[in-house]
Amino acid sequence: MTASPLPHLVVIGGGFAGLWATRALAGSPVRITLVDRCNHHLFQPLLYQVATAGLSSPDIAAPLRHILRKQRNVEVRLAEVREISAADKRVALDDGSRLDFDYLLLASGATHAYFGHDEWARHAPGLKTLDDALQLRRHLLLAFERAEAEPDPAKRAAWLNFAIVGGGPTGVELAGTLAEIARHTLTNEFRNINPSDARVRLIEAGQRVLSSFPEDLSEKARKQLQKLGVEVSTGTPVTEINESGYRLGEEFIAARTVVWAAGVAASPLARSLGAPLDRAGRVQVRADLSVPEYPDIFVAGDLASVQQDGKPVPGVAPAAKQMGRHVARAIRARMDSNPAPAFRYKDYGNLATIGRMAAIVHFGKLKLSGLLAWWFWLAAHVFFLIGFRNRLVVLLNWAWAYWSYQRGARIILGRDEEDQARSTRQA
Amino acid sequence: MTASPLPHLVVIGGGFAGLWATRALAGSPVRITLVDRCNHHLFQPLLYQVATAGLSSPDIAAPLRHILRKQRNVEVRLAEVREISAADKRVALDDGSRLDFDYLLLASGATHAYFGHDEWARHAPGLKTLDDALQLRRHLLLAFERAEAEPDPAKRAAWLNFAIVGGGPTGVELAGTLAEIARHTLTNEFRNINPSDARVRLIEAGQRVLSSFPEDLSEKARKQLQKLGVEVSTGTPVTEINESGYRLGEEFIAARTVVWAAGVAASPLARSLGAPLDRAGRVQVRADLSVPEYPDIFVAGDLASVQQDGKPVPGVAPAAKQMGRHVARAIRARMDSNPAPAFRYKDYGNLATIGRMAAIVHFGKLKLSGLLAWWFWLAAHVFFLIGFRNRLVVLLNWAWAYWSYQRGARIILGRDEEDQARSTRQA
Numbered sequence: 001m002t003a004s005p006l007p008h009l010v011v012i013g014g015g016f017a018g019l020w021a022t023r024a025l026a027g028s029p030v031r032i033t034l035v036d037r038c039n040h041h042l043f044q045p046l047l048y049q050v051a052t053a054g055l056s057s058p059d060i061a062a063p064l065r066h067i068l069r070k071q072r073n074v075e076v077r078l079a080e081v082r083e084i085s086a087a088d089k090r091v092a093l094d095d096g097s098r099l100d101f102d103y104l105l106l107a108s109g110a111t112h113a114y115f116g117h118d119e120w121a122r123h124a125p126g127l128k129t130l131d132d133a134l135q136l137r138r139h140l141l142l143a144f145e146r147a148e149a150e151p152d153p154a155k156r157a158a159w160l161n162f163a164i165v166g167g168g169p170t171g172v173e174l175a176g177t178l179a180e181i182a183r184h185t186l187t188n189e190f191r192n193i194n195p196s197d198a199r200v201r202l203i204e205a206g207q208r209v210l211s212s213f214p215e216d217l218s219e220k221a222r223k224q225l226q227k228l229g230v231e232v233s234t235g236t237p238v239t240e241i242n243e244s245g246y247r248l249g250e251e252f253i254a255a256r257t258v259v260w261a262a263g264v265a266a267s268p269l270a271r272s273l274g275a276p277l278d279r280a281g282r283v284q285v286r287a288d289l290s291v292p293e294y295p296d297i298f299v300a301g302d303l304a305s306v307q308q309d310g311k312p313v314p315g316v317a318p319a320a321k322q323m324g325r326h327v328a329r330a331i332r333a334r335m336d337s338n339p340a341p342a343f344r345y346k347d348y349g350n351l352a353t354i355g356r357m358a359a360i361v362h363f364g365k366l367k368l369s370g371l372l373a374w375w376f377w378l379a380a381h382v383f384f385l386i387g388f389r390n391r392l393v394v395l396l397n398w399a400w401a402y403w404s405y406q407r408g409a410r411i412i413l414g415r416d417e418e419d420q421a422r423s424t425r426q427a
Numbered sequence: 428m429t430a431s432p433l434p435h436l437v438v439i440g441g442g443f444a445g446l447w448a449t450r451a452l453a454g455s456p457v458r459i460t461l462v463d464r465c466n467h468h469l470f471q472p473l474l475y476q477v478a479t480a481g482l483s484s485p486d487i488a489a490p491l492r493h494i495l496r497k498q499r500n501v502e503v504r505l506a507e508v509r510e511i512s513a514a515d516k517r518v519a520l521d522d523g524s525r526l527d528f529d530y531l532l533l534a535s536g537a538t539h540a541y542f543g544h545d546e547w548a549r550h551a552p553g554l555k556t557l558d559d560a561l562q563l564r565r566h567l568l569l570a571f572e573r574a575e576a577e578p579d580p581a582k583r584a585a586w587l588n589f590a591i592v593g594g595g596p597t598g599v600e601l602a603g604t605l606a607e608i609a610r611h612t613l614t615n616e617f618r619n620i621n622p623s624d625a626r627v628r629l630i631e632a633g634q635r636v637l638s639s640f641p642e643d644l645s646e647k648a649r650k651q652l653q654k655l656g657v658e659v660s661t662g663t664p665v666t667e668i669n670e671s672g673y674r675l676g677e678e679f680i681a682a683r684t685v686v687w688a689a690g691v692a693a694s695p696l697a698r699s700l701g702a703p704l705d706r707a708g709r710v711q712v713r714a715d716l717s718v719p720e721y722p723d724i725f726v727a728g729d730l731a732s733v734q735q736d737g738k739p740v741p742g743v744a745p746a747a748k749q750m751g752r753h754v755a756r757a758i759r760a761r762m763d764s765n766p767a768p769a770f771r772y773k774d775y776g777n778l779a780t781i782g783r784m785a786a787i788v789h790f791g792k793l794k795l796s797g798l799l800a801w802w803f804w805l806a807a808h809v810f811f812l813i814g815f816r817n818r819l820v821v822l823l824n825w826a827w828a829y830w831s832y833q834r835g836a837r838i839i840l841g842r843d844e845e846d847q848a849r850s851t852r853q854a
Contacts, residue, residue, distance in 0.1 A: 039568065039839040056483035058836040065616040066837070075618045078572040078839075095576055130840055141466065145505040149522055189492040191502045409485040410493070412466040412505075413557055 006031040006073075007102035009331060010091055012081050012269070014041050014064045016317050017107035017301030020324030026071050028332055033099055035091070037080040039063055042130060043385055045317055046394075048170055050133040052177040053141065053407040057130045059394050060385070081108070084272045086294050103296045103331050106269060106283070107324065110302040110315065113263030113280065120241040124258040127170060134413065136259065140178065141412050143257050144186060147193050154254070160198040161255035163246055165238050166262030167204025167211070169352045172221065174259060175202040176355025179229040184356075185407055200230050203248060205237035205262075210352055210360065212314060217360045220369040224358040264315065266303050273297065278305040287342035288330045289323060296334070298327045306343065313345045317384075322346065353377045433458040433500075434529035436758060437518055439508050439696070441468050441491045443744050444534035444728030447751030453498050455759055460526055462518070464507040466490055469557060470812055472744055473821075475597055477560040479604040480568065480834040484557045486821050487812070508535070511699045513721050530723045530758050533696060533710070534751065537729040537742065540692030540707065547668040551685040554597060561840065563686065567605065568839050570684050571613060574620050581681070587625040588682035590673055592665050593689030594631025594638070596779045599648065601686060602629040603782025606656040612834055627657050630675060632664035632689075637779055637787065639741060644787045647796040651785040691742065693730050700724060705732040714769035715757045716750060723761070725754045733770065740772045744811075749773065780804045 007030050011018045014036035022034050040061040049055040068074045079093040084104070091099045112126035125136060140162075147159035160182075164175045179200045186195035202209065202225060208218040209225070209232060222232050233248065240247035245254040266281035275291045276284045282305035283291065289304060291297045300323035306313040313319050322345060330340035349363030351373070359373035368376060385394060434457050438445045441463035449461050467488040476482040495501045506520040511531070518526045539553035552563060567589075574586035591602045606627045613622035629636065629652060635645040636652070636659060649659050660675065667674035672681040693708035702718045703711045709732035710718065716731060718724045727750035733740040740746050749772060757767035776790030778800070786800035795803060812821055 039572065039837070053485075056485050056836075057840060058480075058483050058838050061838045063616075063837045065613075066833070069615040076616075077576065078569075079576070097576070130838065134840065142505075145466065149504065149506070149524070186492075188496040189490075189503075406493070409483075410466075410490045411485050411488045411557065413484060413561065 007335060008033065008100065009103040009105065010035065010099050010101040011105045011107065012036075012091070013107040013109055013301070014038070014076075015044070015107060015109050015301055016320035017324040017327075018105060019064070019067070020321040021105055021107070021300065021327045022068065022074055022324075023071070024325045024328030025331065026073070028073075028328075028335075030073065030103075030331065030335070032074045033077055034064065034068070034074055035077045035079055035081055035093065035099070036064060037078070038129070039065070039078050040130075041067060044128075045381060046385070047127055047130070047133050048173040048177065050130065050409070051127055051136040051140070052174065052181060053137050053409040053411075054177070055394060055397055056409050057134065059397065061130060081269060084269060086273050086291070086297055089296070103298070103334070105298045105300060105327050106273070106303060107299070107301040107320075108267040108269055108303060110264045110266055110280075110282075112260055113265030114260070115263055117241070120260070123243055124165060124241045124246075124260040126260040127174070137409070138412055139257060140181075141410060144190065144193070144195055144198075145412075146256070148190050149192075156193065158245065158254040159256045160193065160195075161245070161253065162198060162200045162257045162259075163203060163253070163255050164201070164259045164261055165203050165246075166260065167202055167206070167209035167232075167234065168261060169210065171202055171204070171259075171261035172209055172225065172352060172354055174261060175200055175230045176225060176228050176353070176358065179225075180356050181407065183229050185410075196229075202230050202232050203236075203238055204232075204234045207235055209234065213350060213352070213360060213362050214367065217362055217367055217369060221352070221354055221360050224354045224360075224370065228355045228358065264302070270299070270303055273299075275299075280305075288340035289327055289343050290330065290340070298330065300324050300327050306345070308345050316350075318348060319345055351377050351380065434762060435460065435527065436530040436532065437462065437526050437528040438532045438534065439463075439518070440534035440536055440728070441465070441503075442471070442534060442536050442728055443747035444751040444754075445532060446491070446494070447748040448532055448534070448727065448754045449495065449501055449751075450498070451752045451755030452500070452758065455500070455755075455762075457500065457530075457758065457762070459501045460504055461491065461495070461501055462504045462506055462508060462520065462526070463491060464505070465556070466492070466505050467557075468494060471555075472808060473812070474554055474557070474560050475600040475604065477557065477836070478554055478563040478567070479601065479608060480564050480836040480838075481604070482821060482824055483836050484561065486824065488557060508696060511696060513700050513718070513724055516723070530725070530761070532725045532727060532754050533700070533730060534726070534728045534747075535694040535696055535730060537691045537693055537707075537709075539687055540690030541687070542690055544668070547687070550670055551592060551668045551673075551687040553687040554601070564836070565839055566684060567608075568837060571617065571620070571622060571625075572839075573683070575617050576619075583620065585672065585681040586683045587620065587622075588672075588680065589625060589627045589684045589686075590630060590665075590680070590682050591628070591686045591688055592630050592668075592673075593687065594629055594633065594636035594659075594661065595688060596637065598629055598631070598686075598688035599636055599652065599779060599781055601688060602627055602657045603652060603655050603780070603785065606652075607783050608834065610656050612837075623656075629657050629659050630663075630665055631659075631661045634662055636661065640777060640779070640787060640789050641794065644789055644794055644796060648779070648781055648787050651781045651787075651797065655782045655785065691729070697726070697730055700726075702726075707732075715767035716754055716770050717757065717767070725757065727751050727754050733772070735772050743777075745775060746772055778804050778807065
């Protein structure tokens, strides 16, 4: 490494916050190293489409190196961060190397939280990465295969029982799409089961689904879900999850598929900053998004706990992008020895899709639901996908799925533990 | 299972032979169970495109259930066959169940053979399934990442040394595409390495590449490969492969990537038929493709050893489809107590792609090479892809790749053993 007169910024995480900060510093006199354990930026809002076989992984992901190839002040490192030494201004990577920094942006995002029940993780996987999505796709498709091959009616019913825990956007999207697959996509394909016998249940411990929306839109979402064939359960938490099913209140329901879309916890790296954390483990940053003790260390995206007008800034893509851009501004100000401005989240609105032709939209005074909201959602998501090719392929896949009820990515890959067991049983 | 008056045909394998036989029996008075360990039919001729990040898995695969959903005399079973009892007319599956058959078609295809060096398999993976392709894609993309992060020049060079063993169609396609990736796709994306420093070597132990073509076309293929930047080595076999490289003649070359595209061996199921096998383990069938001792058991596709006019029928997709259709005819004849006709392979021609705008074509007296042959190859392959959607998406991906030199599926997924080691080293 040759010595460089430019200050060195290390960005941890190539998600919306990290990538937008990096791009906003394109012309600035700073040397940037972007570290991510994946080689790609992921368009997380469509991850549920990969899990439900509507899209392929490459449709919603683009290599970070490729996105940043023309920005010559950036070096991309495929590695995992092991440790942050805030006082020494140094980051340790899993390949044994170390990076000294002048400025640091920690934007490594959130992971699943099981509210103290880590043993549930095995039986109720979550959805944060492409690997999670492919694992879930595999499980969902195999559930119908296992049901088809199962002669015992009770066991068969357990394979056709799907539960999704958590009534936020991801849970709602998964439940709606899964109901569509069971009722429409798989029609005629099985000989021993009727896929539309599948039960899809969405479980929200709170009083309503999509609680970040106004009450009337939540209610519309519930009705649209029910119309798609989803059983919606609110007000009762899941109290047990194991390999044969889950307990809801007093009742134990036999189910081979439970998906976790409920808790979100900050990445463990947050702790190493020594800054105060909120209940979910997010870093309580200052007004300019820097860390109280270390003004040259910033936190942005899902990992940052920011209050505005008495409400938390939500963990959504637009907020992460805005934070990323703000950190770029703050670093530029600091390099010029100017005070950094305070971050202010601009809420452009909130939208959630529910399933085929069903969504809700809340933009200021505008409230939409149903088909119109769905078109709105579709346009917004295709527009925001990075890269021309992705947009076109995604649109094509959707047009195809819309007219045919088919899903292009219904391919089961890999082997799971159960397969391994089957292979060795009679080998 | 209710008793059925119709005879029961079990088809093992949903590749070209098995699927074409099944579809050819659509209107016939026979009950068919198609068993495959994958849920999809795979368009194998384009598998190398998935391995080299040009296409996504779902682009070249379609769920067997979906293809056959309207053919009511077929039941698809996702399972692996453990054993065939030819005398008892019974097949045992890995889920513990058994299938009694009146007729059997064994079309489970071929796998890699390492010529008695099974220990090479770990260091030189082959390419037969989608899982193989994704594993290989991961390895190829990671090799450039590891080189970028490696400060030692010798170790870095080993990461940029790629060897492909076997000069048949798959080896040629892989070598040509890999050279294109190194020279064009990754331009500008790395800061510490120049991807076009990568060495791509194609190793054929015989005297020429693509030896199923006439000599002049082989020679043209070699020239086109060299123009694309591939080093072509012929006449010297690889005598050792380990984790640090390979030995070619006397020389040991440090290389972290060796791909196996050389040997092909029949599936171990062939042995259980008790029929004579050829050197590669394929079943030597009778003229009607049935097995000598068991006239109701047929073998088709890569697993069948068929001689015609003193030459073996090649292990290519058109031959497998023709054999599949022939078995359907033979079973219909047998059900009508007529003698089954002899199988006759009709060779429509031979074509192989080499890389961007480079291919060779041999149709009777017609010999083409270069750009024209490439267009011919492209049209043929897109046309034969199953399913309208796939064709369109593949075409779109190719058009995009052609104009931009970009590859849409450059997404690294999953974790390999080395990652696991890195994670635990400092945990």
